[in-house]
Amino acid sequence: MTAISYPVAVVTGASSGIGEATARTLAAQGYHVVVGARRLDRLEKLASDIGGTALSLDVTDEDSVAAFVAALSRVDVLVNNAGGAKGLAPVAEADLDDWRWMWETNVLGTLRITKALLPKLIDSRNGLIVTITSVAALEGYDNGAGYTSAKHAQALLHRTLRGELLGKPVRLTEIAPGAVETEFSLVRFEGDAERAAKVYEGIDPLVAADIAEIIGFVASRPAHVNLDQIVVRPRDQATAGRFARRTT
Template identity: 45%
Template sequence: MNSKIALITGATSGIGKACAHLFAQQGYQLILVARRTQLLGEISRHLEDKYAIDIQPLVADVRNKEQLTAILEGLPTEWKKVDVLVNNAGLSQGLDPIDKGDTDDWDVMIDTNVKGLLYVTKIVSNWMIPYKSGHIINIGSIAGKEVYPNGNVYCATKHAVDALNKGMRVDLLPHHIKVTAIHPGMVETEFSIVRFKGDEERAKNVYKGFEPLLAQDIADAIWFAVSRPAHVNINDMLIMPAAQATATITQKD
């Protein structure tokens, strides 16, 4: 395979889906990891037809270490020369004070946002090391920079991503692997629908009265980081809607 390869987790919606489209447009072959079989198949077929690229669609849950490892390591050797890893799979569940939090929600967030990211990174970084090249993009959040009311555990997981990003940058430096964190503010995706467990009306209210970021905005920022010259690494990028100043302060019309 002569073209570059990007591996994207959480590829069937939001930022992951936008990245899949953008990297396909740039001629990358894609490894798309997601849980939803039908959506993954639809997106893969669409991008293959539109951009004449090859795609490996992998149905896997990043929380399931054994399943994830078997599926990734089962890829043909030529697909393991990954140039870009986008650790996008992540979610928030619930919005409760710590004393009323659902411990099952906590487990899902920690297992997905922290442990899942680690499982994928361990595998793919070991593919990159022999080639002494590669770029890992970790999707953080403004919640990884600030803690807001009722955000407790979600904020903790994204603070962990921020710390892991810094740790990866140090540990992988001798192997010439770039590492970048992209921290979005409020982006209108399925994120709030997942957080509020399917309550679409409540999710829409989150973005009412101002213009949030779009998934494409974050994909563009990721591409900017990836497309820098070899001697340039974007360590950390915090991106907010113009109408948002902090995690909790927005200007609504």
Template identity: 50%
Template sequence: MSFNGHGKTAVITGASSGIGAATAVALAEAGFRLALGARRTQKLEQLAEELQQRTGQRPFIQALDVTSPNSSQHFIEEVVRELGHIHVLVNNAGLARGVTHIADADDKDEEDWREMMETNVMGLLRVTRLALPHMLKAGSGHVINLGSIAGREAYAGGSVYCATKFAVRAITEALRQELLGKPIRVTTIDPGMVETEFSIVRYHGDEAKANEVYAGMTPLTAEDIADCVLFVATRPAHVNIDAIIVKPVDQAGAGKVARRS
């Protein structure tokens, strides 16, 4: 089965690093025209240069803060103005902040909770709402949401992050029903442990703590998840992959990890 995206435009949020950047590489090499958004525009510029060298085609890039209605609307408007259509939306922007238990939380933790809710839930809803009319106008579309196994199994210290990913799964399943009969596919990809900047962000820049998360085991890579995105995005138009749950062999669930000394 061909992994061909020629003639299709894909939008990726949170594209400056990690899974977003790896997905940009995978889709660009498969022939998709890309629109990449993220808050870190310098990293977007670097990625655009790399993609141009790899494929001969430079993606459209623009600053995007999915927590901002104005930024999100301007981004989608510019994507359509530059590229004409949106066929695939990869809702990748998201983060985890902190591992504080609710009973031990303070005002700073509430700020972290708010950031996760605004980014992982409201940001995803906002960009999806803005992109869908253009997919319907194009006559085809695919919303691919980056979820997590944390959206299927909660764990102590992750109450709010897990809540946001449970929400992503609920939104994905409801959206698929709301769009029934229309030419729009809806997918969630739910990874387990993936070694990116995720844990560094979660531990507020503490790289030592972040490294401990993956000590003694082999986690997934950003490229592993990008492969999943490419697969679901290039199935025949009548095929919808509802969900992919993907974990490293060393992980059986949240907190269930085989580690070697």
């Protein structure tokens, strides 16, 4: 990637959902957006649409992260969006492979890409790290310990970094969404579309564009303004597991 004179935003997990919507929002705000994910075919179409750059990225793989970072000459904004959930089992029936995947993706994945890009973010003199956690980073719920524990850990990584970078020209914002209708539940339930649809049944969930709009607002704040944490839920959701569902 050749040197770019205007701001560069990196969005992980950008092949769909919040990541894709965020890439489109930041591109419209004047950023050159570098989109990273494993599904390169989707990324290339997105990059073509927004005039950005598509690079293969698997945040669970050290070599993939190293190759991704090596291709970047400048980074002003990092949006840690890659993550996800697998399964909805009680602790007594926990699938350790599902837990490992969630911790590798949400926690260590965020650590790998953030650690690798910190020097470039600091060098930008006005860096911004946005980490997409979840209301699951604030509370637990039955059958969700694998995901909620991973999201708590990811959030504490981000919040700790806020203090460690105090005095450096980098802002950090955590965005903790509630129910957002994306491919999230489809991944959680291994492609079971019927089960995924029931998660949002009877409510008006958030959509990816709602979160992307908030990220765009955060990125447009002056350098001295740090929005530490933003929690956003649909009106029909009070807690991670409490919804006002309408019957048809």
